[in-house]
Amino acid sequence: MHKDYWRANLKILIILLSIWFLVSFGFGIIFSDSLDQYQIGGFKLGFWFAQQGSIYLFVVLIFIYVHLMNKLDKKYKDHNDEEDKY
Amino acid sequence: MDTQSLTYLFVGLSFALYIGIAIWSRAQSTNDFYIAGKGVNPVANGMATAADWMSAASFISMAGLIAFLGKDGSVYLMGWTGGYVLLALLLAPYLRKFGQYTVPDFIGTRYYSNAARLVAVICLIFVSFTYVAGQMRGVGIVFSRFLEVDINLGVVIGMCIVFFYAVLGGMKGITYTQVAQYCVLIFAYLVPAIFISILVTGNPVPQLGFGDTLVDSSTYLLDKLDQVTTDLGFNAYTENSKSKIDIFCITAALMFGTAGLPHVIVRFFTVPKVSDARKSAGYALIFIAILYSTAPAVSAFARINFIDSVQNVEYQSSPEWFQNWEDIGLIAWKDKNEDGLIQYSAGDALEGTKPKFVEGEGNYGERLVSNAANQANNNEVYIDKDIMVLANPEIAQLPGWVIALVAAGALAAALSTAAGLLLVISASVSHDLLKKTFMPKITDKQELLYARCSAAVAILVAGLFGIYPPGFVAQVVAFAFGLAASTIFPALFLGIFYKRLNMQGAIAGMLSGLIFTSSYIIYFKFINIEFNYAQHWFLGISPEGIGFIGMMINIVIALAVSSFYSKPPEHVYEMVDNIRRP
Numbered sequence: 001m002h003k004d005y006w007r008a009n010l011k012i013l014i015i016l017l018s019i020w021f022l023v024s025f026g027f028g029i030i031f032s033d034s035l036d037q038y039q040i041g042g043f044k045l046g047f048w049f050a051q052q053g054s055i056y057l058f059v060v061l062i063f064i065y066v067h068l069m070n071k072l073d074k075k076y077k078d079h080n081d082e083e084d085k086y
Numbered sequence: 087m088d089t090q091s092l093t094y095l096f097v098g099l100s101f102a103l104y105i106g107i108a109i110w111s112r113a114q115s116t117n118d119f120y121i122a123g124k125g126v127n128p129v130a131n132g133m134a135t136a137a138d139w140m141s142a143a144s145f146i147s148m149a150g151l152i153a154f155l156g157k158d159g160s161v162y163l164m165g166w167t168g169g170y171v172l173l174a175l176l177l178a179p180y181l182r183k184f185g186q187y188t189v190p191d192f193i194g195t196r197y198y199s200n201a202a203r204l205v206a207v208i209c210l211i212f213v214s215f216t217y218v219a220g221q222m223r224g225v226g227i228v229f230s231r232f233l234e235v236d237i238n239l240g241v242v243i244g245m246c247i248v249f250f251y252a253v254l255g256g257m258k259g260i261t262y263t264q265v266a267q268y269c270v271l272i273f274a275y276l277v278p279a280i281f282i283s284i285l286v287t288g289n290p291v292p293q294l295g296f297g298d299t300l301v302d303s304s305t306y307l308l309d310k311l312d313q314v315t316t317d318l319g320f321n322a323y324t325e326n327s328k329s330k331i332d333i334f335c336i337t338a339a340l341m342f343g344t345a346g347l348p349h350v351i352v353r354f355f356t357v358p359k360v361s362d363a364r365k366s367a368g369y370a371l372i373f374i375a376i377l378y379s380t381a382p383a384v385s386a387f388a389r390i391n392f393i394d395s396v397q398n399v400e401y402q403s404s405p406e407w408f409q410n411w412e413d414i415g416l417i418a419w420k421d422k423n424e425d426g427l428i429q430y431s432a433g434d435a436l437e438g439t440k441p442k443f444v445e446g447e448g449n450y451g452e453r454l455v456s457n458a459a460n461q462a463n464n465n466e467v468y469i470d471k472d473i474m475v476l477a478n479p480e481i482a483q484l485p486g487w488v489i490a491l492v493a494a495g496a497l498a499a500a501l502s503t504a505a506g507l508l509l510v511i512s513a514s515v516s517h518d519l520l521k522k523t524f525m526p527k528i529t530d531k532q533e534l535l536y537a538r539c540s541a542a543v544a545i546l547v548a549g550l551f552g553i554y555p556p557g558f559v560a561q562v563v564a565f566a567f568g569l570a571a572s573t574i575f576p577a578l579f580l581g582i583f584y585k586r587l588n589m590q591g592a593i594a595g596m597l598s599g600l601i602f603t604s605s606y607i608i609y610f611k612f613i614n615i616e617f618n619y620a621q622h623w624f625l626g627i628s629p630e631g632i633g634f635i636g637m638m639i640n641i642v643i644a645l646a647v648s649s650f651y652s653k654p655p656e657h658v659y660e661m662v663d664n665i666r667r668p
Contacts, residue, residue, distance in 0.1 A: 024337065065368075
């Protein structure tokens, strides 16, 4: 049971950390110069990711994580309770 | 009321508030003192974490640094926020589940070894004192500039306040004071930013104004900045000048370092439940992001305002703030072409970079410096980057109460971080060194007394750093993050995610990370300073970014050494299983 929980947890971590890497190291640094050819308002896109966008997405990522983990905790907690009954 | 009385009023009121909170939330036991009785609401803890984290460096120095670095400054913005994602996903919930008092506690228990605990304590104390020294310099600058108090007296006042609420209140007192300090500092940061954004772009939201057009013009602010900076011989504001690999490594070192900073991690020990630790990291990052997304906007406004208000202006009619900051030695002007006008452009104005002031006045009443003019360029202005945030409201000619507010905010930022660090230091001495290593027989009451005494000693040492600032404060900041990234972070991360790692592997990993990172930084920052540029660096990575490589080395060595020795004992497997359980 706990093995499944841990595996589901690791899956969530890998997906969220890939996005984390992509928006900061990817868009903000590695591909930043190529993104700079697009503009949003007065911002070049790569510059915006480096100084604004990555920060907002970090916040969003943590709250997605909180949400997914609470759901996961609940699922396995219910399961455990059922097991206790039998 | 004039600006100075307003400043006294605001600073006095905020100090009274902090002391009031300290009396109301005194610590009664070691549990209260170390982790606030695990009773802190996650939102309040998020605010406290934000205040704990945002130091004098974030409040005072960061926007100024970015103003002069342009896009390269993103390393700080991404590095100091992205670390919270790592913290929330990889460390905080598990360490909270573990449920002890300190970071070395986890390392000592997980690697069943007091030697590992000791290595962790050494890294922790080094990282924390490095950081405290920076806070005390911040307190000194604010007092001397805004209250016209002697710097030393300013530091002593700051020490007394921290002493009062940290020694008396412990973690409990600090937590609730930090909540108040967060409110003061964020208000003080946003108000001038909003004013300036309206003045420069007409947009009241700095984050948007930053990408908006200038007032009475259809040119975007950032395009104008690119043009002005290139005209003056600087790198274009929105383009990188550092190499990609260096930017990558510095950002990574700051992120992993942030996640490994003990005074931040320990904040997540104070909430009631594991799910609260996750939530709390999210709130902490929201509260931090409010300041960090405003900072680059402030930087851009400051850069353009600064250039506009001094370029080709006669020194004698230069703005008051220019001469005020010159008085305390953070601005200097050397009239290279002797035309009485201030000319600002790329390059160091003076030989030896930092001005050495001497008695007497120049032709126009400016302070004389003994440095020779640097004839390689036409720049006549030396400016310390630290002053940009503090000077910004004056540069933009905002009313006196805004300036007073900024002074109170800067003090809140410096004091809240100093208090958090001092507490981590005292807990690691009284708990990890005394209770868990050398004097296991002491009672809870005695331990609390030792905790208070070591907090008091730590404050005295920190105060000495403020009064006799070691010349290397700026250099050692790289140290704090580099060491946290290359020693503490991997030990915690592997401890949770890799069960097979044994004591030998962990100690070998921490020591190799420590030795590699510190020798690289010491070599370039202290021994061979003249070699400290890209050509000589390992793979072009600066000392600021080397912590990331140190972390990799730590992980590789830890795994390799670990495989030669036997598995950790059964109870460690059980402990790791337990912290992984919901």
